[in-house]
Structure formats: structure tokens, C-alpha cells
Amino acid sequence: MSDPTAFDLAGCLQRVRQRDQSAARELVDELYPLVIRIVRAHLPRHVAEEDLSQEIFMKMFTRLEQYQGAVPFSHWVSRIAVTTCIDHLRAQKRRPEFRWADLSEDEAAVLDAVLTSESDQAPDDALAARELVNKLLGQLNPADRLVLQLLDLEQKTVAEIRALTGWNSSLIKVRAFRARRKLQKLFKELQRKEHS
Amino acid sequence: MNPTDRRHPWSRLVAAARAAPDDRDPAAPFGFATRVAALALSAPPRPSFSLVFERLSLRALGVACLLMLACVAVSYPAIARTSDDEVTVRDPIAEVLELES
Numbered sequence: 001m002s003d004p005t006a007f008d009l010a011g012c013l014q015r016v017r018q019r020d021q022s023a024a025r026e027l028v029d030e031l032y033p034l035v036i037r038i039v040r041a042h043l044p045r046h047v048a049e050e051d052l053s054q055e056i057f058m059k060m061f062t063r064l065e066q067y068q069g070a071v072p073f074s075h076w077v078s079r080i081a082v083t084t085c086i087d088h089l090r091a092q093k094r095r096p097e098f099r100w101a102d103l104s105e106d107e108a109a110v111l112d113a114v115l116t117s118e119s120d121q122a123p124d125d126a127l128a129a130r131e132l133v134n135k136l137l138g139q140l141n142p143a144d145r146l147v148l149q150l151l152d153l154e155q156k157t158v159a160e161i162r163a164l165t166g167w168n169s170s171l172i173k174v175r176a177f178r179a180r181r182k183l184q185k186l187f188k189e190l191q192r193k194e195h196s
Numbered sequence: 197m198n199p200t201d202r203r204h205p206w207s208r209l210v211a212a213a214r215a216a217p218d219d220r221d222p223a224a225p226f227g228f229a230t231r232v233a234a235l236a237l238s239a240p241p242r243p244s245f246s247l248v249f250e251r252l253s254l255r256a257l258g259v260a261c262l263l264m265l266a267c268v269a270v271s272y273p274a275i276a277r278t279s280d281d282e283v284t285v286r287d288p289i290a291e292v293l294e295l296e297s
Contacts, residue, residue, distance in 0.1 A: 024233035
């Protein structure tokens with residue numbers, strides 16, 4: 001038996017195409033958690049998450065006629081969200097330099113722990129680690145940052161990232177390789193500064 | 197760099213970051229859906245590519261027909277003057293044949 005509370009996406013899209021405002025509201029409410037998760041994971045500096053989400057939904061409605069159903073609707077919306085976030089990240093021409101002096105006390109302690117300790121124990125302060133990860137990811141170019149965030153932080157598979165971004169597997173792997181190499185270089189530099 | 201190597205600083209850092217709780221509300225803020233829906237539907241619908249192509253093709257067809265008619269109209273007097281029994285170009289063989297007849 002089908003779930004009566006299940007969202008009727010096809011019916012809702014049909015009504016939105018007929019310019020039904022209540023259907024458009026239902027669609028936004030239904031997709032908001034998906035969109036906000038992507039926005040929060042890839043939010044550029046100085047951009048409000050609500051403004052970015054609104055921009056994504058506006059793009060979705062404007063391009064709705066182009067949706068042919070070749071991919072699931074959620075994937076189609078995810079791609080719009082991802083490309084909009086990348087565009088905003090690209091618009092930030094300068095990436096802030098990563099410096100010890102700019103880190104909070106907790107972030108510096110976490111960084112010190114991961115750089116000096118050889119054990120496979122993860123540092124305790126998860127929130128500081130999350131902040132630090134965001135700052136390090138901010139050193140990468142937007143597309144590389146996105147791939148590493150999805151692969152390492154959200155633990156998505158290459159196939160899932162392919163569905164989310166529309167990029168092919170080789171491109172995703174190359175971007176991940178390039179991003180990790182840059183981070184490795186950054187860690188070595190930080191270690192050198194720590195010892196000197 | 198092996199991404200699964202827990203001894204590497206990046207691997208340990210992301211492992212710790214993953215443990216950070218995200219207690220932010222995933223639901224849309226009050227009035228957000230209403231505002232976005234109203235904004236989206238207040239704009240006129242963007243015509244699809246096929247519709248734009250169809251419209252442009254029809255216009256192009258109309259312009260092509262007009263051009264064709266204009267060309268025929270301009271060159272009609274010249275075409276009308278040219279008949280089979282009239283030699284319009286200097287053709288020596290035709291002239292000889294005309295003299296013999």
C-alpha cells in the first residue's frame with residue numbers, strides 16, 4: 001500500500017507548470033532540506049545562506065521547462081545548487097591566506113595535535129576541527145574543494161558525486177588527487193613553520 | 197597521499213570534523229516558501245528553446261519569402277524581355293543561322 005503522506009512530485013511539478021502558487025510553495029518546502037544541506041556545506045564567505053537558497057530556487061523555477069525527467073528531480077536540483085555555490089565561490093577572487101595567527105585557540109590546538117601526533121587518534125574538539133577543515137578547504141579552488149568536501153567530509157562515493165555534479169569519474173578523481181596534493185603541501189609548510 | 201591513511205593529518209582532521217554535530221534546522225524559515233513561490237511565479241515564464249527556435253524559424257521563413265518575391269519583382273522586366281525568338285547576346289552561330297533563314 002502506498003504511503004498517503006508521500007510527496008507527489010510528478011503531480012506537484014504539473015501544477016507548478018500551470019502556475020499554481022500553492023504547488024510552488026509545497027515544492028520549495030519539500031526541497032528546502034536538500035538545498036540547504038548543499039548550501040551550508042559550500043557556503044562562500046559573506047553570503048547569507050537564505051539568499052543563496054532563494055537564488056537556487058529561482059533558478060529552479062526559471063529552468064523548470066527544461067527538465068525532461070532524464071535524471072531524478074532531486075539530482076537535477078542538486079546540480080543547480082552545486083553550480084550556483086561554485087559560481088559564488090569563484091566570484092570570491094581572493095582566497096584568504098591560511099595563517100596560524102588567524103586561528104582560534106581551539107583550532108590551533110587541533111592543528112597542532114594533527115601535525116605533531118603520529119597516532120591514528122582523531123583530535124577531541126570536533127567543532128574546532130570542522131572550522132579548521134573549512135578554513136583549509138578555503139585554500140583550494142572551488143571545484144576541488146567541492147570534490148574533497150563530498151568525498152572526505154560527507155563520505156560520498158564517486159558515483160554519488162557524479163550524480164550530484166554531472167562531472168565524470170575521471171574528472172572527480174583528478175580533482176580529488178589535486179586537492180589532496182595541495183593540502184599535503186600546505187601541511188608540510190605548516191609543519192616546517194612549526195619546527196622553525 | 198592515501199585518503200584512508202589515518203596517520204595522515206588531513207585524514208585525522210576530517211575524521212574529527214565529521215563528528216561535529218550539526219544541530220541547525222533543515223526546515224525552511226517561516227515565509228520563505230511563500231516569498232520564493234510568489235517571486236518565481238510573478239515573472240513571466242521563460243519560453244523554451246524549441247519554442248524560441250520555432251518562432252525564429254517562422255520569421256526567417258517569412259523574410260526569405262519576401263526576399264524571393266522582391267528578387268522576382270526586380271528582375272521581372274529583364275526576364276520578360278528575354279524570349280526564345282530574340283537574340284539578346286552576341287551569339288555568332290545564331291546570327292549565321294538567322295542570316296541563312
